[in-house]
Amino acid sequence: MRSPLEENEYSIVGQSVPRVDAIPKVTGSARYVGDISFPRMLHGKILRSPHPHARIAHIDTTRAEILAGVKAVITGDRDTKGVRYGIFPRTRDEYALAIDRVRYIGDEVAAVAAVDEDTAERALELIEVDYEVLPPVFDPLEAIQEDAPQLHEDIPRNKSVVTALEYGDVQKAFDTSDYVREDHFDTSALTHCLPECYGAVATCDPSGYVDVWVNNQSPFIKQKTLSSTMKIPEHKIRLHRPYLGAAFGSQSEMLKAEFVAAMLSRKTNRPVRVFLSREETNAGSVRQKHAFHMDLKSGTLKDGTIKAMAFHVITDGGAYISIGAITNICGVICLLGMYPRLEAFQYHCDRVCTNKPPKGAMRGNGAQQIQWAVESQIDLIARDLGLDPIEFRIKNAARTGDVNIHKSVITSSAFSETLLAAEKASRWKKKFEKQSPYKGIGVGCGSYFHSFDYGYRTASAAIVKFNEEGRATLFSGNVDNGSGNETMLVSVAAEELGVPFADVRLVNGDTLLTPTDPGSHSMSSTTTSAMAVKSAAADARQQVFEIAAEEMEANIDDLISRDGKIYVTGSPRRGISFKHAIVAGLMKGRIVVGRGNYQPHLDPVNWYAGQITGQMVGAYSYATTIAEVEIDPDTGVIEVPSLTVAIDCGKPLNPQIVHGSVQGSTLYCLGQALYEEASFNNGQMMNPTYLDYSLPSSMEMPEIQSLIVEAEHADGPFGAKGLDAPVNAVNAAIANAVEDAVGVRIKELPITPEKVLKAFEEKKHLKSDAEVR
Numbered sequence: 001m002r003s004p005l006e007e008n009e010y011s012i013v014g015q016s017v018p019r020v021d022a023i024p025k026v027t028g029s030a031r032y033v034g035d036i037s038f039p040r041m042l043h044g045k046i047l048r049s050p051h052p053h054a055r056i057a058h059i060d061t062t063r064a065e066i067l068a069g070v071k072a073v074i075t076g077d078r079d080t081k082g083v084r085y086g087i088f089p090r091t092r093d094e095y096a097l098a099i100d101r102v103r104y105i106g107d108e109v110a111a112v113a114a115v116d117e118d119t120a121e122r123a124l125e126l127i128e129v130d131y132e133v134l135p136p137v138f139d140p141l142e143a144i145q146e147d148a149p150q151l152h153e154d155i156p157r158n159k160s161v162v163t164a165l166e167y168g169d170v171q172k173a174f175d176t177s178d179y180v181r182e183d184h185f186d187t188s189a190l191t192h193c194l195p196e197c198y199g200a201v202a203t204c205d206p207s208g209y210v211d212v213w214v215n216n217q218s219p220f221i222k223q224k225t226l227s228s229t230m231k232i233p234e235h236k237i238r239l240h241r242p243y244l245g246a247a248f249g250s251q252s253e254m255l256k257a258e259f260v261a262a263m264l265s266r267k268t269n270r271p272v273r274v275f276l277s278r279e280e281t282n283a284g285s286v287r288q289k290h291a292f293h294m295d296l297k298s299g300t301l302k303d304g305t306i307k308a309m310a311f312h313v314i315t316d317g318g319a320y321i322s323i324g325a326i327t328n329i330c331g332v333i334c335l336l337g338m339y340p341r342l343e344a345f346q347y348h349c350d351r352v353c354t355n356k357p358p359k360g361a362m363r364g365n366g367a368q369q370i371q372w373a374v375e376s377q378i379d380l381i382a383r384d385l386g387l388d389p390i391e392f393r394i395k396n397a398a399r400t401g402d403v404n405i406h407k408s409v410i411t412s413s414a415f416s417e418t419l420l421a422a423e424k425a426s427r428w429k430k431k432f433e434k435q436s437p438y439k440g441i442g443v444g445c446g447s448y449f450h451s452f453d454y455g456y457r458t459a460s461a462a463i464v465k466f467n468e469e470g471r472a473t474l475f476s477g478n479v480d481n482g483s484g485n486e487t488m489l490v491s492v493a494a495e496e497l498g499v500p501f502a503d504v505r506l507v508n509g510d511t512l513l514t515p516t517d518p519g520s521h522s523m524s525s526t527t528t529s530a531m532a533v534k535s536a537a538a539d540a541r542q543q544v545f546e547i548a549a550e551e552m553e554a555n556i557d558d559l560i561s562r563d564g565k566i567y568v569t570g571s572p573r574r575g576i577s578f579k580h581a582i583v584a585g586l587m588k589g590r591i592v593v594g595r596g597n598y599q600p601h602l603d604p605v606n607w608y609a610g611q612i613t614g615q616m617v618g619a620y621s622y623a624t625t626i627a628e629v630e631i632d633p634d635t636g637v638i639e640v641p642s643l644t645v646a647i648d649c650g651k652p653l654n655p656q657i658v659h660g661s662v663q664g665s666t667l668y669c670l671g672q673a674l675y676e677e678a679s680f681n682n683g684q685m686m687n688p689t690y691l692d693y694s695l696p697s698s699m700e701m702p703e704i705q706s707l708i709v710e711a712e713h714a715d716g717p718f719g720a721k722g723l724d725a726p727v728n729a730v731n732a733a734i735a736n737a738v739e740d741a742v743g744v745r746i747k748e749l750p751i752t753p754e755k756v757l758k759a760f761e762e763k764k765h766l767k768s769d770a771e772v773r
Contacts, residue, residue, distance in 0.1 A: 010495060010718065011495065011498075011562060011563065012491050012494050012495045012501050013491060013492070013495045013651070013653050013718045014651070014652065014653070014654075014655070015654070015655075016654055016655050016656035016657070017487065017491060017501050017654060018487075019484055019486075019487045019657070020486045020487050020490055020506065021243070021480065021486055021487070024243070025243070030243040031242055031243060032196055032242055032243045032244075032245055033196070033199045033200065033201060033213055033214060033215055033242050033275065034196070034197070034199060034275055035242075036201045036213050036242060036273070037201075037273070038201075038203060038271035039271075040270050040271065041201075041270065041271040041272065041273055042071055042072075042113040042114060042115060042264065042268060042270050042271065042272045042273070043113065043114055043115070043116055043117045043119075043120050043272070043273055043274075044111055044112065044113045044120065044257075044260055044261055044264050044272045044273065044274035045111065045112055045114075045117070045120035045121055045123070045124055045274070046108050046109075046110075046111045046124075046256065046257075046260060046274065046276075046280075047108075047109045047110040047111065047112075047124045047127050047129070048105075048106045048107060048108060048109060048280075049098070049102035049104070049105060049106065049107040049108075049109055049131075050105065051102060051105065051131055051133055051136075052103075052104055052105050052136040052138070052355035052356070052682065052683030052684075053101075053102070053103060053104075053133070053134040053135065053136040053137075053149065053151070053355045053683075054101065054102050054131035054132060054133045054134055055100065055101050055131065055132040055134060056076075056098060056099070056100060056101060056102065056109070056129065056130075056131060057130040057131065057132050058128075058129070058130040059075050059077070059109070059110060059127065059128070059129050059130075060127070060128040060129075061073040061075060061110065061127050063126035063127075063128070064112055064123040064124070064126040064127045067114075067119065067122060067123050067126060068119075069114045069115040069116065069119035070112055070113070070114045070119060070120075070123045071113050071114060071115070071268045071270065072112065072113045072264050072267040072268045073110065073111070073112050073113075073123070073127070074097065074110065074111050074112075074260070074263055074264060074267065075097060075109070075110045076095050076096070076097035076098050076099040076109070076110070077099045079097070079263055079267075080095055080096045080097050080099065080229065080263075081229070081230070081231045082095075082099065083095070083096075083228060083229050083231065085225050085228060085229050085254065086320075086321055086322070087253060087321075087322065087323050087325065087326070088325060091160075091161075091321040091322075091324070091325055093152055093154075093155070093160075093320050093321050094320040094321075094322075094358075096108075096229045096256060096259040096260075096263075097109060097110060097111065097256075097259075097260075101134075102131070103151050103319035103320070103353075103355055104284060104318060104319040104355050104356055104357050104358070104683060105283075105284075105357075105683050105684050105685075106280070106283055106284045106285065106357060107319065108256045108260075108285075109127075109129060110124075110127050110129075111260040111263075111264060111274070112124060112127075112264075113264040113265075113267075113268055113270075113272050134149060135149045136149060136355035136682070136683055137149045137151075137158070137354055137355055138354050138355055138356060138680065138682070138683055139354070140158075140291075140293070140314050140315070140316040140317075140350075140352035140354055141293070141314065143157075143158040143352045143353065143354050144157050144158060144159060144314070144350060144352055145157070149355075151319060151353040151354075151355065152353060155353060158352050158353040158354070159350045159351070159352060159353075160317055160321045160324060160351050160352065160353045161317075161321065161324050161325045161328050161349075161350075161351040162348075162349070162350055162351075163328040163329060163332075163347065163348070163349040163351075164347070164348050164349075165332065165345070165346070165347040165348075165406075165612060166344075166345070166346045166347075167342075167344060167345045167346075167405040167406060168308070168342070168343050168344030168345065168405060169343075169344055170308055170310060170344040170345070170346045172344070173299055173307045173308035173342075173343045173344035174297070174299040174307075174308050174310075174344075176299075176307065177299030177300055177301065177307050177308065178300065178301050178302045179299070179300050179301075179302065179381065179384065179385060180297065180298070180299045180300075181297070181298055181377060181380060181381050181384065182295065182296070182297045183295075183296055183373075183376070183377050183380065183747060184293075184294065184295050184296075184747060185292075185293075185294045185296065185372065185373040185376060185377075185747045185748070186291070186292070186293050186294070186747065186748040186749070187291055187292045187368075187369045187372065187748075187749045188291050188676070188677040188678065188748075188749055188750065189288050189289060189290070189291040189316060189356070189359065189677070189678040189680075190288060190289035190362065190672060190676050190677070190678055191282045191283075191286075191288050191289070191678050191685075191688070191693065192246075192248050192249075192282075192286055192287075192288070192289075192362060193282070193671075193676075193690075193693070193695060194215075194245060194246050194247070194248070194281065194286065195245045195246050196215065196244070196245020196246065197275065197276050197277065197278055197280075197281045198215055198255065198257055198275075198276050198280075198281045198285055198286050199214070199215070199257055199273065199274055199275035199276055200212060200213065200214035200215075200257040200258040200260075200261040200262075200273070200274050200275075201213045201214075201261060201271065201272070201273045201274075202258070202261035202262040202264070202265040202271065202272050203265055203270075203271045203272075204262070204265040204266045204269060206269070208232065208236055208266070209236050209237075209238070210226075210230075210232070210236060210237050210238070210262050210265065210266060211238045211240060212226070212237065212238065212239050212240065212258050212261065212262055213240045213242045214239070214242075214251075214257065214258040214261075215242070215244055215245070215247065215251045216239065216241075216244070216247075216251045216258075216479065216509075217244075217247045217249070217251040217252045217479060217481050217519050217520045217521050218251070218252045218253070218479075218518070218519030218520075218521060219239035219241065219477065219479065219509050219510070219511050219517075219519070220239075220457065220477060220511055220516050220517065220518075220519070221252065221253060221254070221457065221519060222239055222253070222254045222258060223237050223238075223239045223511045225253070225254035226239075226254060226258060226259060226262060229254070229259055230259070230262060230263060230266075237262070237511070238510070238511055238512045239509070239510070239511040240509070240510055241479050241508060241509025241510060244479065244480065244481050244482060245482075246481065246482045247481035247482065247520070247521075248362055248363040248481075248668075249287075249360070249361030249362050249363055249365055249521055251286075251481070252323065252360075252361050252519060252521040253287075253322065253323060253360065253361075255285065255286065255287075256285065257274040257275075257276060257285070260272075260274050261273065261274040278688070278689055278690075279688040279689055282685070282688040282689065282693065283357060283685040283688040284318075284356075284357025284358065284685065287322055287323070287357075287358055287359060287360025287361065287362070288318065288357050288358070288359050288360070288362070288678055289359060289362035289678075290315045290316060290317060290324070290327055290351075290359040290362075290366065290369070291315065291316040291359075292313060292314075292315050292366075292369035292370070292373075293313065293314045293315070293316075294311060294312070294313050294369070294370070294373045295311070295312040295313075296309065296310070296311055296373050296374065296377055297309070297310040297311075298310075298374075298377055298378075298381060300381055300385070302385060303387075303395070304381075304382065304385060304387045304391070304392040304395050304396070305395060305396065306339055306341075306342060306378075306396050307342065307343045307344070308342060308343055308344040308345065308346075309335075309342060309345050309346070309374070310345075310346040310347075311332075311346065311347045311348065311349070311370070312348050312349075313347070313348065313349040313350070313370075314349075314350050314352060315327065315328070315349065315350070315351045315352065315359075315366075316352060316354055316356065316359065317351045317352055317353055317354070317358070317359050318353070318354060318356045318357050318358040318359045319353060319354070319355060319356065319357065319358050320353070320358040321351075321353075321358075322358050322359065322360035322361075323360045323361045323365070324351045324359065324360070325351075326361070326365065326366075327351065327359075327360075327361070327365050327366040328349045328351055328366065329366070329605075329612065330365045330366035330367045330370075330449075331366040331367045331368075331369060331370025331371065332347050332370070332612065333367075333408075333449055333452075333612065333616050333617060334367035334370070334371060334446075334447045334448055334449055334620075334728065335367075335370055335371060335374060335447075336404045336405060336406060336408070337398060337404065337408070337410060337447045337449060337617065337620040338371070338374075338397070338398055338415065338445065338446075338447040338620075338622070339374075339396045339397070339398065340398050340402045340403070340404030340405065340408075340410055341396065341402060341404075342404075342405050343405075344405075345405050355683050356680055356683055357685065361521065363668065363724070363727050364448075364724075364727045364728055367446075367447075367448060367728050368446075368669075368672075368727055368728050368731070371444075371445075371446050371447070371728040371729070371732065372444075372728075372731045372732050372735070372749065374732075375444045375445055375446075375729070375732030375733075375736070376732050376735050376736065376745075376747065378392060378393065379442065379443070379732070379736040379739070380745065388432070389432075389442075389443050389736070390419050390423050390428060390443055393419055393443070393445055393624075394416045394419050394420070397413075397415040397416045397419065397445075398410045398413045398415050398447075398620065398622070399413055399415075399416070400412055400413045400711070406612045406613055406614070406616070407613060407614050407615070408614065408615050408616050408617065409615060410620060411618070411619050411620075411713060411714065411715065412619055412620070412650060412711050412712065412713040412714070412716075412721065413620065413622060413648070413711060414622065414648035414709045414710065414711030415445070415447070415622040415624075415648060417646075417648065417709045417711070418445075418622050418623060418624040418646035418647065418648050418707075418709050419443075419445070419624045419646075421624070421646040421707045421709050422443070422624040422625070422626045422644045422645070422646040422707065423626070425644050425646070425705055425707055426441070426626040426628075426642075426644040426705070428441065428443070428626060431628070432740070438630060438631045438632070438633055438741050438742060439628070439629070439630050439631075439741055440628070440629050440631075440737040440738060440739070440740030440741025440742070441626065441627070441628050441629075441737050441740055442626070442627050442629070442732075442733050442734065442735065442736025442737030442738070442739070442740055443624065443625070443626050443627075443733055443736060444624075444625050444627070444729045444730060444731065444732030444733030444734075444735075444736060445622070445623065445624050445625070445728075445729050445732075446622070446623050446625075446725045446726060446727065446728025446729030446730075447620045447621065447622050447623075447725050447728065448523055448620065448621055448722065448724045448725045448727070448728060449523065449616070449617035449618075449619070449620055450523045450524065450526060450527040450617060450618050450619045450620070450621060450716075450721050450722040451523075451524045451527040451528045451600035451602065451617060451618030451619070452524070452600075452602065452605070452616060452617050452618075453600075453602045453603070453604050453605045453616070454518055454524075457516075457518045457519075458518060458528070458599060458600060458602070459516070459518070459528070459532075459597055459598060459599040459600075460476075460477065460478065460515075460516070460517040460518060460524075460528045460529045460531070460532040460597065460598055461477070461515035461516055461517070461532050461536075461595070461596065461597040461598075462474065462475060462476045462515060462529075462532040462533040462535070462536040462537075462595075462596050462597070463475040463514075463515060463536055463593065463594065463595055463596075464493060464497070464533075464536045464537050464539070464540040464593070464594035464595075464596075465540075465591075465592065465593045465594070466540070466544075466578070466582045466592050467582075468579070468582065468583060468586065469579055469582075470499075470503070470564065470577060470578035470579030470580070470581070470582045470583075471499075471503045471504070471505070471578075472493065472494075472497060472499060472503060472504045472505070472537075472540070473504075473505045473506075473507060474489060474490065474493045474504055474505070474506050474507070474508075474533060474536070474537075475507050475508070475513060475514045475515065476489055476506065476507075476508045476514055476515070476517060476529060476532070476533055477508065477509060477510075477511070477514040477515055477516050477517030477519075477529075478508055478509065478517045478519070478520055478525055478529040479508060479509035479519065479520050480508075480520065481520045481521075483520070483525075483657075483661060483723065484654065484657040484660075484661070485520050485525045485529070486506055486508065487654060487657065488525070488526065488530055488653055488654065488657070488720075489506060489508070489525075489529065489530055489533050490504045490506050491653055491654060492530045492533050492534050492537070492653070492717045492718070493533050493534075493536075493537045495718065496533075496534050496537035496538055496541065497537045497540065497541050497544075497561065497578075498541065498560070498561025498562050498563070498564070498565075498566070499561070499563070499564045499578060500563055500564055503564060503578075515597075517529055517532075523621075523722040523723075523724050524600075525722075526650075526653075526716060526717065526720050526721060526722045526723075527600065527618045527619055527713070527715065527716050527717075527720075527721060527722060528598055528600055528618070529598075530716075530717040530720070531598035531715070531716070531717055532596050532597050532598040533596065533717070534596065534598075534717045534718075535596025535597060535598055536594045536595055536596030537594060537596070538594070538596065539594035539595055539596055540592055540593070540594025541561060541594070542594075543585075543590070543592045543593075543594065544561075544566065544578060544581050544582070544585075544592055545559050545561075545566065547581045547582075547584055547585040547588075547590060547592075548566040548576055548580075548581045548584075550584075551576055551580065551581065551584050552566075552568070552574065552575070552576060554568050554574075561578075564577060564578050564579075565577055565578070566578065566581060600617075600618040600715075601615065601618070601715070602614075602615050602616065602617070602618065603615045603616065618715060618716075619650070619713045619715065619716060619721045619722070620721070620725075621647065621648055621649050621650070621721045621722045621723065621724065621725040622647070622648040622725050623645060623646065623647045623648070623725035623726040623728070623729045624645070624646045624729060625643060625644070625645050625666075625726060625729040625730045625733040626643070626644040626645075626733060627640055627642075627643050627730070627733035627734045627736075627737040628640065628641055628642045628643075628737060629641075629734060629737040629738055629741055630741070631738065631741050631742055631756065633742070633760070635753055635757075636752075636753030636754065636755075636756035636757040636760070637753050638674055638734075638738060638751065638753070638756065639700075640670060640674075640700070640702045640734060640737075641702055641703065642702050642703045642704070642705070643666055643702050643703075643704050643705070643730070643733070644704075644705045644707070645662050645665075645666060645704060645705070645706050645707065645726050645729070645730075646706075646707040646708075646709055647662060647706070647707070647708060647709065647723070647725060647726060648709045648710070648711050648721075648725070649708065649720065649721050649722060649723050649725075650710065650711060650712055650713040650716050650719050650720040650721035650722075651710055651712045651713075651716070651718050651719030651720045652708050652710070652720070653717070653718065653720050655708060657723075658706075658708055658723060659706045659708075661723040661724075661726075662704065662706040662723075662726055663704055663706065665723075665724065665726040665727045665730070666702070666704050666726060666730055667696060667701055668727060669726070669727055669729075669730035669731055670696050670700065670701075670702070670730065670734075671694075671695050671696045671750075672731060672749060672750065673730060673731045673734040673735070673749060673750060673751060674696070674734065674750050674751055674752070675694035675695060675696055675750055675752075676693070676694060676695065676750055677694075677750055678693075679692075731749060734751070735749075735751060738751060738756070742756070742759075742760070743763065744756070744759035744760065744762070744763050745759075746759055
């Protein structure tokens with residue numbers, strides 16, 4: 001029996017087939033959370049803390065409860081069962097509604113359900129909360145001091161997660177280096193800027209079964225957390241998949257709207273919608289990005305070989321731990337997948353609680369910050385040693401088969417090839433040697449891992465069944481966060497089965513109907529979820545071939561499927577359709593249902609303790625970005641006219657989606673590099689709307705040249721890996737280009753015009769002082 005893979009020809013993989021969600025989105029028929037409505041639906045609103053830090057002395061909801069049109073009021077002490085939740089058992093530090101204390105402005109205190117939004121808003125005003133205001137702390141460097149206010153009694157000095165790693169003899173490696181450099185780098189807190197505001201709709205039937213529609217990337221994780229916080233069995237909670245208006249990691253854990261909607265629905269026996277405003281969504285109801293403060297020391301030889309790196313990092317985690325234990329380590333795993341041949345490595349990271357909105361997963365989750373620092377310092381070292389920055393990186397770049405310092409094998413790498421492709425396409429050598437004044441060019445690289453140990457949520461399963469027409473239905477727990485996962489899953493199933501793309505229908509992200517899946521985060525969709533789909537499709541194809549072999553009186557090992565037909569290799573006229581085989585099977589009582597699952601070949605990791613040893617990830621993808629900038633010396637404004645991005649994503653399953661992902665990643669990072677920063681004053685976010693929160697528009701979009709470099713991954717579906725590496729490459733490329741243009745190094749993101757002008761002034765003073773001396 002031969003599959004399309006063994007024939008070494010693909011009919012769907014590698015083709016830019018239209019996305020399965022294209023027509024619903026273009027025509028407006030796609031239903032997002034805000035579009036979901038039911039008869040007799042109530043509207044929920046959430047009361048939030050006005051204080052960054054306070055003890056809740058008393059809550060009186062009497063006046064709100066008697067207001068006409070109010071159907072229910074819930075509070076933490078009365079309705080949350082006293083259950084704290086979090087990603088890991090050791091990091092459960094948050095109540096669904098605050099009980100004893102509030103820890104940031106916007107912390108959820110109570111909620112109401114009413115017949116309309118205006119009544120619900122009025123009811124919030126009638127809830128009386130007596131607060132005992134406590135001293136807050138906003139700066140993570142101040143929060144770790146002995147006399148700082150403590151946010152949580154069981155978190156000494158507010159260090160919510162401490163990660164300490166060391167490999168090799170660090171001091172010896174630095175002592176034997178020809179060159180050692182130390183730098184400090186900072187990044188800012190960011191908000192996700194989701195196109196869709198966050199919300200949830202819930203219903204509850206008379207038997208106590210709860211259905212929830214919510215923005216989500218991980219339906220099974222949200223189901224589990226809702227079950228534990230509401231104290232009802234998992235099988236009584238069903239998560240549905242509405243269309244998702246982007247996620248970027250923000251919907252990978254339970255947030256408050258789904259809990260509030262579900263609890264209010266249970267209390268009223270009516271549907272409830274909780275839909276947040278733009279201010280609520282951006283100001284902390286959806287987790288924000290961690291600000292990193294990094295000291296980095298690197299030692300190299302004269303030829304550019306990196307011998308050792310040592311990091312000391314402090315991150316601002318906000319009020320609760322969220323996914324911070326993973327954030328602490330992601331950057332290390334990605335970094336050591338880029339430059340694996342270090343002699344020694346040291347990393348210490350304190351994730352610190354402050355009285356600001358909680359920080360969680362956001363695209364690049366810790367890796368973006370770490371790689372921005374490393375790629376910036378590598379450029380500085382290369383310049384100091386008189387080496388070409390691209391040649392410096394190629395010397396240290398990961399190669400297939402490398403074993404890094406924590407014993408992970410690099411299973412697939414075309415990292416160097418991305419450098420060479422971007423170098424050629426951008427005409428790097430010509431431009432790097434000589435640029436006009438205030439014009440510069442810079443390079444930055446990034447990697448991202450695919451599949452990681454997530455306990456019993458690591459594996460994925462899938463099911464494929466056929467109807468009497470010979471068309472397939474695929475069941476997968478994975479969801480599409482805008483990146484094209486649904487199209488990828490259908491493509492993999494159709495290719496493995498040997499049927500047209502249009503003959504596969506997908507049912508996904510429904511916890512009642514679909515098998516378990518880790519979710520569409522940390523880039524596991526391709527290397528875990530799609531592998532489960534491929535396995536299920538192969539199982540279904542085997543069953544169909546067994547029936548077809550009997551019908552055709554042929555050897556099953558000689559059969560192949562293509563375009564919905566099953567035929568004998570070399571005899572395309574001798575064949576039958578899938579419909580023929582399926583109906584023949586039904587006549588014999590043989591119903592085709594393919595089942596598959598996939599567990600990545602990984603060693604376990606203790607994310608909370610920071611233990612990294614062995615095979616931590618299934619694969620790495622790589623990207624190189626070369627940025628060109630132009631700077632106005634009078635205003636400090638930076639323009640980025642062009643970016644060249646080369647990506648190693650393994651086999652591109654759908655080239656158009658790959659190029660679209662590169663475009664999206666690039667614009668996403670352009671904002672972080674030059675514009676975006678969540679600004680706070682005494683714990684209050686000052687720019688929660690797009691009137692004040694700076695984002696690039698289409699006017700600032702550079703010309704982007706995207707290049708695909710293939711390095712097929714043996715454990716990926718048809719050789720594929722994943723797409724997100726460019727998000728870790730762009731920021732440093734822009735920063736390095738800025739220095740090339742004007743000779744000043746800015747080590748803090750975003751690189752604003754004010755910072756450029758300040759750097760100009762400092763450079764002038766240094767020059768003047770040197771002339772005087």
